[in-house]
Amino acid sequence: MARFLSALPAAILAFALGAVLPGGAFARCEDFTPQPKPQNTFAQDVGRTFDRIVDEGWIEFAVYEDFRPWSWEEGGKARGVDVEIGRLIAAELKVEPRFRLVQAGENLDADLLNYVWKGAAVGGRVSDVMLHVPYDSLLTCRIEQVVFTGQYATEAIAIAYSAAEYPEKGPTAPFFRYDPVAVENDSISDFYLTSLIGPVDKIHRFRSTPVAVDALATGEARAAMGPRAELQAGMARHPEAGIKMHEPPLVGFSRSRWTVGVGVNFQHRDLAYAVDAAIEAALADGRIAAIFARHGLTFEPPQR
Incomplete structure (x- = not known):
């Protein structure tokens, strides 16, 4: 799977390829029915709070394995654009960065479930932040357990x-x-x-x-x-x-470019705000553009 656009759920894939349903445009989230609220269940704390991250002095980022130039392991260390962005986020928060290289699942929904808001069924746990998560209004409406924020680049x-x-x-x-x-x-x-x-x-x-x-x-x-x-x-x-x-025009391909950001568990919005502020500062002063330049990559700023 190429992380987002290579294994899109069928509905989003149709949208990406330019399949437009009849009936006119919807306002954002208008055509989505909210997920049913759990009944008679205890509240569950998933992951670490922002205060705990600061107190313990470290933050864990989930990044995809074998995903050059974004993230990969070399000499026992995580490397790549996403890894460097994780390091600058950690520096802004004044904590130590740690990286968890994870496998891509069948689709983005599975990855977010396994690494952001629930954890795998067997021996699973979530990370504090997942990098290289696409920002898309359809996703923000449909996956309520994740805060999609921290947009740091545009891919095409x-x-x-x-x-x-x-x-x-x-x-x-x-x-x-x-x-x-x-x-x-x-x-x-x-x-x-x-x-x-x-x-x-x-x-x-x-x-x-x-x-x-x-x-x-x-x-x-x-x-x-x-x-x-x-x-x-x-x-x-x-x-x-x-x-x-x-990058020629692609006939019938309405989503040939997309925004890359981060995903954070919806219970930890204060962490999401802090991460977004760190990325916003690094965009403003050119640190993120410099990361792309060091890797010989085209940098296209995101629409935030």
Whole structure:
């Protein structure tokens, strides 16, 4: 799963691909029925309060494993853009950062349940903050147990391509009826191309977007499609391959860019406010932009 857009729940996936239901637009949350309130159950405290985090002097961030350039483990330490953002949040809160590298589940709902608001059924526990959580009005309405906040970047779908194969301009999606393109298997790019041009044999699928870029570099494909930062992470491994990248219009793809933020258990809104304030300060003084620059990535500020 490519964390959000590669394993969207069906309703959001349809929205992302531009499927608009008839009947006009809804006001925010108008078409959502609130979840039933638990009856005859005791209140449950999940996770640590903000005061306890400060008293104990540390904060734990859940980050995805094997998710370059955002987060991965190297030499026994967590590394990546999200990890550095976690460190600057901890510095603002004056506590020690700790990182928990977690597996991506079948969809975002499962990840938030396991790592933010409940914990896995067997031996599960929640972390204080989960990084790289998309901000979306549909999610904020539907998943009431999570505070979606701390937007720190905007990500977009892009196409990396061989400059030798496309010397005049980069390819667009219809090119891939005839030209081989590499994508992450079961990702939003895979779904989009399959829905647009059909299940053609020109769509070559790989376990991740950076590996798809490896296939582009070796000539197995003429282009690779996926999230911009992941494409750039793959391109950095092949500086000699003559790979370029662009963000062309994508027909029928209404959600080709999205905002990345954090998720916090709804019981701990004061923690969510503090984390958001830390991120807002780091955006204002350029620290987050500098993190992206150090990793050789395009930084696009979020709409907050």
